Amino acid sequence: MITALIVDDEPFARRDLRRALEPAKDIQILGECGNAIDALTRIHIDKPDVVFLDIQMPQITGIEMIGMLDPETMPHIVFLTAYDEYAVRAFEKNAFDYMLKPVTADRLELTLERLRNSFFKHDFSVLPEVNHLRQIPCYGQHSVVFVQATDVEFVEARTTGIYVSDLDGQEHPTALRLNILQQRTNLLRCHRQYLVNVDLVHKLQYLESGLAEFVTRRGRVIPISRRLLPEIKERLGIS
Template structure:
């Protein structure tokens, strides 16, 4: 069986896609989401094989949602889009599966045949915007909260996982590892366990043996390792 998640903000579009997918005996629809925020949480929890993803959604688009996921552990994505010449060209150039809305049964059947035959790893990072994380998804027991970059003081990795320290002092867990946050956000890597928002750095104390520590505006002290110190000095214009 191929476990499928449908993500589309239009109820009628979800209903129609569910109807045409239900004709295939080897397709199991494990859920539907009306927005990208709910979809991120469900993808991490349920780990579907395939996600039928609408591109044009309010607040967080389908492409932006992809930036919130670990590209190495992602389900296969089939994009849903109204006719958009640029988007279609981008999908075809990188051999992504896509369906034009409203979904045509014959075209869907071809997509399902490809999914049954093979689901090679998709190079999601090639899509414009898929590597640009403007908000960090933080997961609660029954919700996903999005933190904008200006709301993030620093991010740390500990025994219990990765957590975001917000500017209000609260700590919020995220499923994204530090290397993804480093690559997709303006946060600065200062230590193997820490990323810091440069806008909240108050001062840097230089220690012995090439070490240092960052003091944030809220009074937190973050270690700086020798490995990352040259990058920090370059980023902050320290000679």
């Protein structure tokens, strides 16, 4: 069970979020706070796993509030804001996620799935240690899905996490970082946000800007960074 605290100075906003969270049976709402001072006390006493925190509050803002928390024991922070301009500042403060008001059901479910994945620990110690991954562990709802590395079209890093795209165009979130996947699979690093399966690439095409991009057999366009282009061409035998 994931425990949660809702912090927002608007009673209607707290009510709406509580109602939206009620269908999630694995989320236990410990309480609500209308200001940062009360929230600091509740966090210290209740130690929630996650705090849904409004950014714009009187006296002490949500961003100011998390600066008052101990980084070692800080819960996951999901910022709530009506303005997407606050998103960058939120992530600079190491927020777990942020949601724009009014919160939609789809966006809330994405955040909840990320929370579940972060708390759903798996013991892989019984598996033999190998340097090369043939399967990539990805997370579904209360499960681990293993995607064959040969079936991966590309991997993309976003602000919401790392996503593995397979041959069918389905996306699977994974806890593995890009550099780990680069080291332990045959996926090629072509951009700071992308790895690509060169066996599934249809062509490399040049752009007028001097950059280039991969086009996969399914027609997906994957960018190639200017810095990595010479290394990629050498690896692929392109003069």
